[in-house]
Amino acid sequence: MRSIAIVTGASSGVGGEFARQLDQGAGGALDELWLVARGAERLEATRAQCSTPCRVFALDLTRPQSIDALAEALDEAGARVRWLINSAGFGRFGSFGSISRDDEVNMVRLNCGAVVGLCHLALPHMDGGSCIVNMSSVAGLAPQPELSCYSATKRFVLDLSRTLNYELEPVGIHVCAVCPKFMDTGFLANAGDARAVRRMTTxxxxxxxxxxxxxxxxxxxxxxxxVPSWDAKFIHVAVKLLPSALTLHAQDLLFTLLSGV
Ligand SMILES: NC(=O)c1ccc[n+]([C@@H]2O[C@H](COP(=O)([O-])OP(=O)(O)OC[C@H]3O[C@@H](n4cnc5c(N)ncnc54)[C@H](OP(=O)(O)O)[C@@H]3O)[C@@H](O)[C@H]2O)c1
Structure with a gap:
C-alpha cells in the first residue's frame, strides 16, 4: 500500500518547510505528498521544490465541503497516511472587539475545525507508526492578552493533541502539538494590529x-x-504554577517592559 503525507498550509512558511523536510526523507519513505492550501500557484511552487510525487489540493479549509473533498480523495486513493501535518492556520492580533467577526470565527473554523476534520478523516487510514503533527503555538500554553481568540484556538489544538496521543497510544499512532514562538513567515505579515504584533514579538x-x-x-x-525554545519551555512550566489572572498580568507587564509600548 502506498504511504502518503498530507500537509496543510503547504503553500507557505512552516507547512512549506514540513513538505520539504518530508520530501527529503525526514519522516521515512513516502510515495506521495498531498499539499493543501487555498493558493494553487504557491502550492505548485512547493511542488516544484519536491522530488516526491505531489498532489495539489487548492482548498479553503474553513469550508466543510473542502474537508469532504479530501475525505473522498483519501477513500479513493486507498493509501496509508504516514504523516498528517496540520499547519494551515492564521492569527489576528489586537483586542477582541477590534478584530472583525469574520476573522474571529474563521480563526476557530481553520485553527480548530479543520484540524478536527482532518484528524477524523485521516485516522481510518493510519496505523502503527503513523503520526499527526498539529501546529499549536506558545500562545496555546497560556491565555494571551490581545491574542484572545487565537490563543484559545491554539489551546484547543494542544489539548486535543494530548488526548488523541493518549487515546491512540495502544495502536501506535502518535499525535504531537508543536508550540513555537514567533517565526518570520506570512503569518505575521497580515496579522492585524501592528502595535500588538510589535509588543508581543519582542x-x-x-x-x-x-x-x-x-x-x-x-x-x-x-x-x-x-516546545522547541528554552524560554517557551519556561513559560510552559510557569503557567502550571500561576493562576490565569496573574499569568495575563505578568505577560502584559513583560511585553510592556520589553517593547516599551
Ligand atoms: N509564524 C509564527 O509566528 C507562528 C508561531 C506559532 C505558531 N504558528 C502556527 O504555525 C502554523 C503555520 O503558520 P506559518 O507561520 O507557516 O504561517 P503562513 O506562512 O501564513 O502559512 C499559513 C498557511 O496556511 C494556509 N491557509 C491560510 N488560510 C487557509 C484556509 N482558509 N484554507 C487552507 N489553507 C489556509 C496558507 O495558504 P493560503 O493562503 O494559500 O491558503 C499558508 O499555506 C499556523 O497554524 C500558525 O498558527 C505560527
Missing part, C-alpha cells in the same frame, strides 16, 4: 527549519508536545 523569533526538524523528531518518538 519575545523573539524561531527558525521554521529548526522547529520542523524538532517537531518531526518529537512526533516520531511519541511526545504529545514539542
Amino acid at each position: 519575545i523573539g523569533y524561531e527558525q521554521p527549519r529548526r522547529v520542523v526538524r524538532k517537531a518531526l523528531a518529537a512526533a516520531g518518538r511519541g511526545s504529545a508536545t514539542c
Whole structure:
C-alpha cells in the first residue's frame, strides 16, 4: 500500500518547510505528498521544490465541503497516511472587539475545525507508526492578552493533541502539538494590529527549519508536545504554577517592559 503525507498550509512558511523536510526523507519513505492550501500557484511552487510525487489540493479549509473533498480523495486513493501535518492556520492580533467577526470565527473554523476534520478523516487510514503533527503555538500554553481568540484556538489544538496521543497510544499512532514562538513567515505579515504584533514579538523569533526538524523528531518518538525554545519551555512550566489572572498580568507587564509600548 502506498504511504502518503498530507500537509496543510503547504503553500507557505512552516507547512512549506514540513513538505520539504518530508520530501527529503525526514519522516521515512513516502510515495506521495498531498499539499493543501487555498493558493494553487504557491502550492505548485512547493511542488516544484519536491522530488516526491505531489498532489495539489487548492482548498479553503474553513469550508466543510473542502474537508469532504479530501475525505473522498483519501477513500479513493486507498493509501496509508504516514504523516498528517496540520499547519494551515492564521492569527489576528489586537483586542477582541477590534478584530472583525469574520476573522474571529474563521480563526476557530481553520485553527480548530479543520484540524478536527482532518484528524477524523485521516485516522481510518493510519496505523502503527503513523503520526499527526498539529501546529499549536506558545500562545496555546497560556491565555494571551490581545491574542484572545487565537490563543484559545491554539489551546484547543494542544489539548486535543494530548488526548488523541493518549487515546491512540495502544495502536501506535502518535499525535504531537508543536508550540513555537514567533517565526518570520506570512503569518505575521497580515496579522492585524501592528502595535500588538510589535509588543508581543519582542519575545523573539524561531527558525521554521529548526522547529520542523524538532517537531518531526518529537512526533516520531511519541511526545504529545514539542516546545522547541528554552524560554517557551519556561513559560510552559510557569503557567502550571500561576493562576490565569496573574499569568495575563505578568505577560502584559513583560511585553510592556520589553517593547516599551
Ligand atoms: N509564524 C509564527 O509566528 C507562528 C508561531 C506559532 C505558531 N504558528 C502556527 O504555525 C502554523 C503555520 O503558520 P506559518 O507561520 O507557516 O504561517 P503562513 O506562512 O501564513 O502559512 C499559513 C498557511 O496556511 C494556509 N491557509 C491560510 N488560510 C487557509 C484556509 N482558509 N484554507 C487552507 N489553507 C489556509 C496558507 O495558504 P493560503 O493562503 O494559500 O491558503 C499558508 O499555506 C499556523 O497554524 C500558525 O498558527 C505560527
